[in-house]
Amino acid sequence: MGVATVPDRDLEQMAEDAAPWVRLAMVDDVLNLARANSLWPLTFGLACCAIEMMAVGMAKYDLDRFGAAVFRPSPRQADLMILAGTISRKMAPVILTLWDQMPGPKWSIAMGGCTISGGPFKYPGEYAIAEGAEKFMPVDVHIPGCPPRPEALIAGILQLEEKIKQGRRFGRGG
Numbered sequence: 001m002g003v004a005t006v007p008d009r010d011l012e013q014m015a016e017d018a019a020p021w022v023r024l025a026m027v028d029d030v031l032n033l034a035r036a037n038s039l040w041p042l043t044f045g046l047a048c049c050a051i052e053m054m055a056v057g058m059a060k061y062d063l064d065r066f067g068a069a070v071f072r073p074s075p076r077q078a079d080l081m082i083l084a085g086t087i088s089r090k091m092a093p094v095i096l097t098l099w100d101q102m103p104g105p106k107w108s109i110a111m112g113g114c115t116i117s118g119g120p121f122k123y124p125g126e127y128a129i130a131e132g133a134e135k136f137m138p139v140d141v142h143i144p145g146c147p148p149r150p151e152a153l154i155a156g157i158l159q160l161e162e163k164i165k166q167g168r169r170f171g172r173g174g
């Protein structure tokens with residue numbers, strides 16, 4: 001039985017058809033590079049971890065070095081939500097509303113044990129705390145600690161930037 005071959009004319013047509021997509025892939029790479037290096041976090045804190053988050057914007061840690069220090073006061077202008085602090089069940093729907101108001105593509109970081117799993121507030125009989133942000137929204141990067149130091153948040157942001165550059169997406173939204 002002979003091996004089927006694709007006529008040259010068809011190959012040329014396939015290359016021509018694929019050309020726009022190849023160009024779009026290159027545009028995506030450039031866009032991802034721009035997105036990764038110009039993150040706009042939402043000005044938004046939940047509890048003690050937020051103090052560490054504020055510290056990264058100060059002169060000592062200077063988040064501007066990584067293009068992520070333009071904290072925005074409105075979710076409609078932000079593309080990064082840093083979940084910093086304990087999430088009460090009462091607050092969870094409010095967080096989700098803010099997340100939904102952020103335009104895509106958008107990303108989120110769970111900073112600290114509380115936003116990963118409930119942290120020190122997770123115990124038998126507990127009724128008021130959401131045991132992790134992933135119970136109700138997507139999370140791209142997790143940063144353990146109670147609280148994580150500002151250096152850990154910077155490491156998390158750098159990891160997120162790497163993922164954005166590679167075009168990797170997690171969870172829903174965006």
Ligand code: SF4
Binds near residue numbers: 111113
């Ligand atoms: S992880 Fe620790 S420092 Fe962060 S909000 Fe929870 S209790 Fe506070």
